[in-house]
Amino acid sequence: MRNLLMTVSYDGTNYFGFQTQPGGNTVQDHIEEAIHQLTGEQLKIHGSGRTDAGVHARQQPFHFHTTSQIPVERWCLALNGRLPSDIRVLTAQEVPLTFHSRRSAKRKTYRYSINGNRIIDVFQRNYQFHHPGKLNVDAMQQSLPYLIGTHDFTSFASRHSTKASHVRTIYDTRIVVDSSGNIPGTTSQGILHFYVTGNGFLQHMVRIIMGTLLEIGEGKRAPESMKTTLEAMDRKTAGPTAESKGLMLWSVEYDEITG
Template sequence: MRRLKCVVAYDGTDYSGFQVQPDQITVQGEIEAALRRITGEEIQIVGSGRTDAGVHARGQVFHFDTASGIPLEKWAFVLNNQLPDSIVIRSVEEAAPTFHARFDVKVKEYRYCIDNGPTPDVFRHRYADHIRHPLDLEAMRRAAAHLVGEHDFTSFCSAKTFVEDKVRTVYDLRVEQTGSEIWVVCRGNGFLYNMVRIIVGTLVEVGQGKRHPDEIKDILQARDREQAGKTAPAKGLTMWEVTY
């Protein structure tokens, strides 16, 4: 047996999220079905974390154990041949038998894309949320600065969460512009359920002038989901990179 570590990109539009769920088409389900066809083994993969329905990945990481003798350099090609076009294995490497894709995560990076052009870019309609009126990026950046660091993110977490400890560290939260696209880049040691989407939804309300940038301090302190902004739509979010 050996343990393999894989990096996978996916267009999450047509999946009910990453994690296997009964009677749903999921990314994990597709990958495990491909592994079954290739190896004949009943393999369960372990992802770095789940992503919600409609959320994409550029660098999701998972591991699995196999007795298959397929040479390392052939794995990505063989897997991609068995996977739909919307899931692409980017790399496969051998990992230590103790490597764990979820427990060993050091940093996760998510990026959220807002199409802020006057009319939507049709070739980005699956990967960006269109907001028609120009956003005030300077205000969004001032607001974002309040979220960097170690905080209790209860206000920025779906009320449906059962996790007890809601303290997380955001290392970096940038608001960048490329043409008519605005990218919110968020790096942290871990994220609560819907946390990036609620952060983005709140920053957007600041960018629309509906909230003052310094309100973020009060929202954090309130520890109350009701105080923050709307959850931004799933389609703009991409799990960008996982660092171990």
């Protein structure tokens, strides 16, 4: 028995998220089917976490146990030949049997992208939330330090969260405004990318933080409301859940993997 760790990139537009659902058509389903076609094994893969329907992944790890003897360097091309073109396995390595893509994860980073221009970018239409209204980025920046550290994030979790604890640690947040792609003659605020890194995230957590940040940017709430919202530990004190298509799992980091 071998334990294989792989990373996958996917355009989530056409999927009901990563993890298998009763309704089918998830990224996990497609990967398991590709493995079945390749090795004949009907096995379960284990993702580093879930993603919601419509959310994308630049690089999401998953692992599984296999009896297949296919050399590790041949797995990527073999699986990609059996996957739809919006799902691609990027890397594959053999890891100790004790390694677990979710439990061993140390840091996860998500990116949420907002198109602040008057008109959407047709080439990014499934990957950016369109918000042409004026955003006060300074106010948004001022609210971010309140998120850093270890807090109970109940205010920023879906009411349907089933986790025993809502305590998570945020290590880093960052807003990057990119105006490099602006087309001459079009009015625009550019693209706003919000990056957030933590030890783990609750259901809808990044999207609710984003919804709250947007209300701060719109002047509907003060930057300090990020602090009072956290302290309230009540979902209704936060902003709305931002649309899923702007969200991308950016990276998942592990400590050095040893046997």
